[in-house]
Amino acid sequence: MSLRSQLLKGVLEGCILSIINRQSTYGYELSVRLQEFGLSDVSEGSIYPILLRLQKEKLIEGTMQKSDLGPKRKYYHLTEDGQHALREFMEQWENIKLPVDNILNKGGETD
Amino acid sequence: MNSKDFIKLNNDMREKLSEENKEIYEDMLVYIRLSGNKSEQQTEEVLFELLEHLLEAQKEGKSARDVFGNDFKKYCDDLIAEIPGEERSFALVFGGYIVLYFLGILSTFYGLGNFLIHQFFDVGSSDYTFSIGSGITVVILDLLILSGFIIFVLRWLKNSTFKVKKPNKWVEFLRLWLISMIFIGATVGSPIIMPSFGSEITIPVLSFAIVGIIFFIISFILNKKFRITK
Numbered sequence: 001m002s003l004r005s006q007l008l009k010g011v012l013e014g015c016i017l018s019i020i021n022r023q024s025t026y027g028y029e030l031s032v033r034l035q036e037f038g039l040s041d042v043s044e045g046s047i048y049p050i051l052l053r054l055q056k057e058k059l060i061e062g063t064m065q066k067s068d069l070g071p072k073r074k075y076y077h078l079t080e081d082g083q084h085a086l087r088e089f090m091e092q093w094e095n096i097k098l099p100v101d102n103i104l105n106k107g108g109e110t111d
Numbered sequence: 112m113n114s115k116d117f118i119k120l121n122n123d124m125r126e127k128l129s130e131e132n133k134e135i136y137e138d139m140l141v142y143i144r145l146s147g148n149k150s151e152q153q154t155e156e157v158l159f160e161l162l163e164h165l166l167e168a169q170k171e172g173k174s175a176r177d178v179f180g181n182d183f184k185k186y187c188d189d190l191i192a193e194i195p196g197e198e199r200s201f202a203l204v205f206g207g208y209i210v211l212y213f214l215g216i217l218s219t220f221y222g223l224g225n226f227l228i229h230q231f232f233d234v235g236s237s238d239y240t241f242s243i244g245s246g247i248t249v250v251i252l253d254l255l256i257l258s259g260f261i262i263f264v265l266r267w268l269k270n271s272t273f274k275v276k277k278p279n280k281w282v283e284f285l286r287l288w289l290i291s292m293i294f295i296g297a298t299v300g301s302p303i304i305m306p307s308f309g310s311e312i313t314i315p316v317l318s319f320a321i322v323g324i325i326f327f328i329i330s331f332i333l334n335k336k337f338r339i340t341k
Contacts (some may be wrong), residue, residue: 025162044164045179045186048157053194055153062156064112071112071124074160102331 012042013050014089017078020060021086024077026067029049051076059085115338117155124162135175138272139187145269146191148202153194168326203338208333212315213257214250215326217298222319229316233319239316244309249302254303 012034019025019033030051031044054060061081062074078086112120121140128136140158161179168178179186227324229237267287271278 026163028164030166043180044168044177045161048160048164049189050192051135052153052157052190056193056195071163072155073119073163 008042009050013014013054014065014086014093016040016047016050016054017059017082020076021033021078021083024075026073026075030076046111054082057081057085113338114151114155115341117159121155121159121162124166127166128162129169132169132175135179135183136162136165137181139179142184142187142269142272143191143194145265146187146194148195148197149191150197151201157190157194185246204337205339206286206331208330208337208339209257209261210254211326211330211333213254215323215330217253218319218322218326219323222317222321223324225316226320235316237316239319240311240313242307242309244313245302245305245307247308249305252301252305256294256297260290263290 015034015037019030023032031047034038034042034047035044050061051060055062058079060076061079062076064072067073074109077082125133125136139161143154143158146154165175165178168174173187225235225239226237229235264287271283
């Protein structure tokens with residue numbers, strides 16, 4: 001796997017955890033949210049392998065619930081481990097965001 | 112919800128897909144279901160999610176290609192890699208169920224058939240003499256032939272997915288017919304060509320039917336208890 005897609009995968013995992021943490025949600029809605037936030041490059045289906053992995057790592061859990069209108073859906077919520085992983089991701093992201101932005105903007109020049 | 116409930120729901124909801132989306136989705140479904148020793152529960156849950164997603168996308172005029180990308184096989188492989196394996200205990204129950212069911216059919220028909228032929232046409236004997244050594248070998252051999260047959264058919268089904276050009280139905284039918292004939296021939300033929308070794312015993316031929324029916328009952332109970340097929 002290329003470094004680029006690995007980077008994207010890690011970031012996407014963090015974003016998914018964050019969205020689910022705000023409100024328990026199901027697959028289709030999750031993909032709509034990601035697109036709304038501007039991650040339109042991500043193909044819709046690519047969230048499902050990630051959701052499976054997050055379940056396998058016990059960071060999220062799915063339960064079948066009847067939606068207001070329409071059929072039953074699998075709603076995901078974060079587990080305790082998931083909340084821990086989200087906090088960790090946010091910390092790491094904070095640490096990396098500013099330096100990377102600075103490097104990219106100034107082409108690596110230090111003042 | 113149990114995996115069997117998901118399968119039923121999936122069968123109903125799949126009908127709402129458009130012709131083109133349905134063809135692609137059903138290929139994905141077969142390919143993913145035949146991916147080997149994966150948790151049936153997790154497999155059916157994610158298949159159901161994909162179906163719901165595709166139905167929602169369809170409402171907005173999107174195609175399967177828009178949702179899953181252009182390489183469906185690659186997408187399915189990525190998905191399969193993340194599905195957890197089946198629990199060993201269930202895999203054992205499932206294997207036991209198939210073995211009992213298969214031996215049940217074989218034994219019942221053999222016992223009942225020979226008994227009736229003897230009763231009505233006075234052909235053969237109501238007793239059956241066999242040697243223990245070759246008897247056990249034949250049973251093991253038949254089970255090996257059965258597993259070979261199952262593996263072949265599953266591979267064959269999996270390979271039939273994502274084909275741009277659909278193969279000729281008659282050629283496919285003939286091929287499967289031929290394989291089935293070889294399977295049945297090998298199963299029935301193995302006791303005939305097996306040389307006898309080990310000490311010989313004689314039992315009434317009808318006892319095969321009784322053993323077969325007991326196997327049936329056990330496999331039926333297993334099926335009820337663990338929801339293997341329904």
